Amino acid sequence: MTEPRIKHSIPDARWPTQAEAAASLWFSPTHIGRLAVEQRTWVPAMVPWRATEDGFVTAEVLDWYARFAEGRPGVLVVEATGIRDIASGPLLRIGDDRFIPGLRRLVETVRERSEGHTRLFIQILDFLTVRRRPEPATFFARYLPISSPLRERLARALADQRWLTAAEADVRARLAAAERSLVEAVLDERELESLDYGYRERVWDTHLPWIRDLPRVLPALFAEAARRARDAGFDGVELHYAHAYTMASFLSRLNDRADGYGGSREQRVRVPLEALAAVRRSVGDEYVVGIRFLGDDVVAGGSRIDDAMFYGVELAAAGANYLSVSKGGRFEDARQPKIGEAVYPYTGASGYECMPTVLGDERGPFGRNVPLAAAIRGAVRAAGHETPVVTSGGIHSFEQAEGILRRGEADFVGAARQTLADPDWFRKIRLGLGREVRRCQFTNYCEGLDQRHKQVTCKLWDRDVAPGERDVRMALDGKRRLEPPAWRPPTPS
Ligand SMILES: Cc1cc2nc3c(=O)[nH]c(=O)nc-3n(C[C@H](O)[C@H](O)[C@H](O)COP(=O)(O)O)c2cc1C
Ligand code: SF4
Numbered sequence: 001m002t003e004p005r006i007k008h009s010i011p012d013a014r015w016p017t018q019a020e021a022a023a024s025l026w027f028s029p030t031h032i033g034r035l036a037v038e039q040r041t042w043v044p045a046m047v048p049w050r051a052t053e054d055g056f057v058t059a060e061v062l063d064w065y066a067r068f069a070e071g072r073p074g075v076l077v078v079e080a081t082g083i084r085d086i087a088s089g090p091l092l093r094i095g096d097d098r099f100i101p102g103l104r105r106l107v108e109t110v111r112e113r114s115e116g117h118t119r120l121f122i123q124i125l126d127f128l129t130v131r132r133r134p135e136p137a138t139f140f141a142r143y144l145p146i147s148s149p150l151r152e153r154l155a156r157a158l159a160d161q162r163w164l165t166a167a168e169a170d171v172r173a174r175l176a177a178a179e180r181s182l183v184e185a186v187l188d189e190r191e192l193e194s195l196d197y198g199y200r201e202r203v204w205d206t207h208l209p210w211i212r213d214l215p216r217v218l219p220a221l222f223a224e225a226a227r228r229a230r231d232a233g234f235d236g237v238e239l240h241y242a243h244a245y246t247m248a249s250f251l252s253r254l255n256d257r258a259d260g261y262g263g264s265r266e267q268r269v270r271v272p273l274e275a276l277a278a279v280r281r282s283v284g285d286e287y288v289v290g291i292r293f294l295g296d297d298v299v300a301g302g303s304r305i306d307d308a309m310f311y312g313v314e315l316a317a318a319g320a321n322y323l324s325v326s327k328g329g330r331f332e333d334a335r336q337p338k339i340g341e342a343v344y345p346y347t348g349a350s351g352y353e354c355m356p357t358v359l360g361d362e363r364g365p366f367g368r369n370v371p372l373a374a375a376i377r378g379a380v381r382a383a384g385h386e387t388p389v390v391t392s393g394g395i396h397s398f399e400q401a402e403g404i405l406r407r408g409e410a411d412f413v414g415a416a417r418q419t420l421a422d423p424d425w426f427r428k429i430r431l432g433l434g435r436e437v438r439r440c441q442f443t444n445y446c447e448g449l450d451q452r453h454k455q456v457t458c459k460l461w462d463r464d465v466a467p468g469e470r471d472v473r474m475a476l477d478g479k480r481r482l483e484p485p486a487w488r489p490p491t492p493s
Contacts, residue, residue, distance in 0.1 A: 008364040010441065013397040015434020025405040026398065026413060027430055032075075032388055033288050033321035035235055037119050039074035040405060041426045042414030044324065044392045045123040045238070045292070047079040047091065048456045049449075050482075055082065055093030057102030060455070060482055062109045063473060065120075067483045069113035071423040075412065076110060077324075078122040080240050083225035089453065094124060094225045103232035121290065122232075124225045125240035126218060126247065128201040128211070131194075133337045139195050140176035150186060157185040197336055197343045203249040204257050214246065215261050215271045219278035226279040226289065236288025236321065239276065243329035243354065244345035247272050248294055251311060253303045254332070265310050272311075276318050290322035290390075291315050295372025298328035298350035305372055309379035316385035323380065324390035324414070325373040329354035344451045355417070356394055358442045365442050367400060369393035374409035390414055396440060398429050420446055420458050424487040431489055438484075455482060 021027050027039045050060040068076050082088050085095035093099055103122070110120045134143060144150075146168045154171065155163040163171065175186065184192065193200070205211045222239060229237040241247040249255060250271045255262040261270050272291075279289055293315070295308045312323050328350030335347035346354055356365030373391035380387050392414035395401055401413035418425060421440035428436050438460050445459040455475045462480035465472050473482045 005361055006359070006364070008358045008360065008366075010358070010396065010439055011366065011400075013434065013437075013439070014399055015429060015437070016398055016432070018430070018432030021398070021430045021432065024398070024402050026401045027426075030388070030411065032119075032236065032290070034286055035119060035288050035321075037074045038072075038117055039426070040412045041073045041075070041401075042324075042390055042392065042412045043068055043073045043076045043419045044326075044390075044414045044416045045077045045079050045240075046416050046420060046456065047450060049090050049453055050455060051090045051092045053087075053090055055088060055091060055095075056099065057092065057106050060473065061092070061102075062106060063483050065106060066109050066113040068419065068423045069110040069118050070487075071419065071426045072114050072117040073419070073426050075119045075121060075414075076114075077238055078106065078120065078234075080123050080125045080245075081225075083124050083126050083221045088127075094122070094228050095221070097228060100228055100232050103228070103234070107233035119235040121236040121238050121288065122229045122234045123238040123240050123292065124222065124229065125245050126221060127245045128203070128249075129199070130201075130331070130342055131199040132342045133196070133198040133339050134194075135339055136195060137176055140172050143194065143199065144172070144175070144187070144191060146171050149188070150191075153186045153188075157182055197334075200331060200343065202254075203246060204255055204262055206257055206259060212259070214250075215259070215274065218246065218271055219275045222275040223278035223282035226287075227282045230283045230287055236290060237279070237283070238290045238292055238324065239272075239279065241272055241291050241293040242324075242326045243294070244331045247275070248297075248330075251293065251303060251307070252297050252330075253307060254297075254299075254301050265307055268307075269311055269314050273314060273318050276315065276320060280319055285319075288321045289319070290324060291320045292324040292326055294327060294329075295325045295369060295376060296327050296353070297330055298353045299330045299332040299348075302330065302332070302350075305375050308372065309376055312376040312380050312387075312389075313383045313385070316380045316387040317383065320387060322388045322390060322412070323376060324392070324412075325369060325376055325410075327353045327369045327372060327393060346447055346451065354393075355444060355447050356442070357444050364394075366394040366396060367391075367404070370404055370409050374407075377408070377410060388412060392416060394442065396442070398434060417442065417444075417446060417458075420456070421460050423484060427489070428487075433489070436487075455480075457482060458484070461485065 081092040081094045226237045297303045330350040331345045333348035334343045377389040388411035390412040391410035395415040418440040422438035425437045449456045457480045461484040
């Protein structure tokens, strides 16, 4: 999908009666490893931008997850949480023991609000440096390294050997004043990217010592973070091997590291497997360790479903307790950000595939990732593993989810945006009240907020403050409520 073409409407839904829901697969119990799970409903990770600037759980984080817990999904996955002890803005962190007490409160809140019905996992991730797109003047004055090859290109372009030895300040000033064609002749591909998109590291930048060291460093970081997740009381931990981040980049076909951790599939999967093994050693055999990874990178030269089937089998054989399949969300094809903003991986074709909207190709946004999950599940089963597979992406109704399970395409069916639109929807359906479900419009207002690092809300409820309603927590802009209004099942008359 490159250009949006067709505007799809939200399919009509036939909601089940209470008895039909009770007899369904989606609402039937199962297990993940040795963990009993009440339903095969699932809420995948969603970053709501509610942590403190230094990564701690806030009252707003507790309210956000409490509200999802009230809908009592089988599994709720807490947002991508950073495993390093480094500043990363209002994203949750788990890179030190000082984060455990807040995370423990989060676990207790979800247990209490779901009345013990929901299993709570936390997604843990590593990411590399991505800087904002700079002002060109600042880039030329401060960020651009003035190397010998750059001087040579400048001297050649201007047919003037004096640039080989000119003062660095003069080189910078000349480039800052240059027309675009000269800039393009002098900067190499990565330098141009840093100017136009902002500086961004890759896992195959092995000339950088901290990148070279990733295979040595990452397993211990993941293992320690997972141990903290267990100590905080989470029912399991999800290793984020998907989208634009470090582990997905190791898995990507684009990874051409020459140190035994890139190139062939077998080598690309080594760091992810070594981190999984370290996590397992640190949390023990009983604890749930799941993986979220990509069924398809979507970007040119990236991994495809055959790579993902191979990874699924390897991860299952190595003892992953579930495999959650996502798609795309890569930096490589992201749209150019405005000056002062960072590149956002959920733009471009791979971004569309990650969070598809109603503006799309003929297939539409609904259940687009299911074939990927089904293929991975088939490969994992053929290799003799019972590892459950989770699908998500454009899930909007009971019948759709139930069909996926009945056809054996996945073992859990997750919904991120539909659950943001209506966190009570699982409960409403179970009670035979599906007609009351507030249905996601799949137009990505929420994702637009995420892109601007604003507190995420849904357009269907964030202005919906009833006259006289009290204690409504509002977003920093003062205009949007942070959680949907409460819903109570009708009392039988
Ligand atoms: C606001 C927002 C934040 C998200 N944050 C994460 C995240 O932290 N980790 C992750 O793996 N996926 C994240 N996603 C992707 C979702 O988990 C999901 O894969 C995607 O939205 C497609 O599913 P859906 O159609 O049910 O929404 C996010 C999605 C949204 C809308
Ligand atoms: S903002 Fe739009 S896309 Fe996001 S959850 Fe609400 S209705 Fe769905």
